[in-house]
Amino acid sequence: MPEIEVPSDFLCPISLQIMSDPVTISTGITYDRESIEKWLLFCKNCPVTKQPLIGTDLTPNHTLRRVIQGWCCVNAEHGAERVRSPKGEGDGGHVVKVILKEAMRGRSSRLECLNKLEAFLAETERNKIYLQDARSMEFLASMLNNPEDGNEDVIVEKAIEIISNINSPTTLLEHLLIRNSNLIDVVISIVAVTKTSRSRAAAIAFLSSLYSISDQTHKTFTKDDLFIQLSRALNDQIAIKPTLKILLHLAPFGRNRIKAVKHGVVFDLVELLLNSTVGRECELAIMAMDQLCECAEGRAELLRHGGGMAVVARKILRVSNFSNEKAVRILYHVCKNNVGNFGVAEEMVEVGAVGKLCLMLQIGGSLKTNERIKEILHFLRCIFKGTKCVLVLPSGFDRF
Numbered sequence: 001m002p003e004i005e006v007p008s009d010f011l012c013p014i015s016l017q018i019m020s021d022p023v024t025i026s027t028g029i030t031y032d033r034e035s036i037e038k039w040l041l042f043c044k045n046c047p048v049t050k051q052p053l054i055g056t057d058l059t060p061n062h063t064l065r066r067v068i069q070g071w072c073c074v075n076a077e078h079g080a081e082r083v084r085s086p087k088g089e090g091d092g093g094h095v096v097k098v099i100l101k102e103a104m105r106g107r108s109s110r111l112e113c114l115n116k117l118e119a120f121l122a123e124t125e126r127n128k129i130y131l132q133d134a135r136s137m138e139f140l141a142s143m144l145n146n147p148e149d150g151n152e153d154v155i156v157e158k159a160i161e162i163i164s165n166i167n168s169p170t171t172l173l174e175h176l177l178i179r180n181s182n183l184i185d186v187v188i189s190i191v192a193v194t195k196t197s198r199s200r201a202a203a204i205a206f207l208s209s210l211y212s213i214s215d216q217t218h219k220t221f222t223k224d225d226l227f228i229q230l231s232r233a234l235n236d237q238i239a240i241k242p243t244l245k246i247l248l249h250l251a252p253f254g255r256n257r258i259k260a261v262k263h264g265v266v267f268d269l270v271e272l273l274l275n276s277t278v279g280r281e282c283e284l285a286i287m288a289m290d291q292l293c294e295c296a297e298g299r300a301e302l303l304r305h306g307g308g309m310a311v312v313a314r315k316i317l318r319v320s321n322f323s324n325e326k327a328v329r330i331l332y333h334v335c336k337n338n339v340g341n342f343g344v345a346e347e348m349v350e351v352g353a354v355g356k357l358c359l360m361l362q363i364g365g366s367l368k369t370n371e372r373i374k375e376i377l378h379f380l381r382c383i384f385k386g387t388k389c390v391l392v393l394p395s396g397f398d399r400f
Helices: 033-040 062-074 092-104 110-123 125-131 134-145 152-166 170-179 183-193 197-213 216-220 224-236 240-250 254-262 265-275 279-292 296-304 308-314 321-336 342-350 353-363 367-384
Strands: 022-024 030-032
Touching (some): 022 033, 022 062, 092 110, 092 125, 092 134, 110 125, 125 134, 125 152, 134 152, 134 170, 134 183, 152 183, 152 197, 183 224, 197 216, 197 224, 197 240, 216 254, 224 240, 224 265, 240 254, 240 279, 254 265, 254 279, 254 296, 265 279, 265 308, 279 321, 296 308, 296 321, 308 321, 308 353, 321 342, 321 367, 342 353, 342 367
Antiparallel strands (some): 022 030
């Protein structure tokens, strides 16, 4: 529209186009409905102020819409196109409120309510934002704690799938966890008893989101049941990334490491690394392995697995720079805590770890990683010194 200058207040900060359906969010900034709905599918902060949103309610700015429409009419002869009126039936927030009211007042069963919410979400991806509020999440969480008699399994599975599908913002999850202090334990029990793979994956994904915002109290005193289910999920290849993220949230605590090792998680991670070619999965698995190898039990399990050391060495220079550093750290911890162990040194040579480490030095990494590599090479040379075996290092590396 080169003939006239459009007032800046009429333009959406996201699309930079004239707003046809201006709505205001909790930070007080006004956007075009279509643009902000698309934004909220992936981000939970204000595009302009970058502040986290308290809620995802979109308040129609009727005054601004009428002003824009009037301006377009006046300037029609200069090329301004008339702004279309918003669709009346597009108020998804009203639809959700009606469904929840019917359930609360007993006009429809809670299973019927969940079916309606599920159908509503299936209509369009944008409908997720209308369930991203405290009232909706508290209602769904109540389905996990107190489902109706006779339909318990179905209600719990539907509720957990809807919750996982919503992708709630951090502030909403924090509110939910404060209001439901036992929510993490409830979700863990759902992971254990749910019958379908889809519901298990949804429960694990939701649990991962909860652990990402929970405090140390929820993470420190973790029951064995969870690690049993995480091991089971890795074996069944269900929700692998959320499972690995949960391990990363829990592994920094010493007791959790021992419990994870006890229930076979180290072996599961080795098998995952042997079979997976997905970069992010491998990176998360190596990070989790690094945490577990900080305890003696974890290192022993890695050595006990026939392919443990081999797969860690193989993943060096194949996944990412970050995973390279973690893989070197794993090898460093194993060597440092097995000084004088000829078997460990021999295995590292056989699986090609020495060549990979020398290549890492040539490429160049962080100072700490290079120091660890040099210590590993020095350890290996000391082990083979005085034996019939000769450790041949590439030119320029013999000083280590």
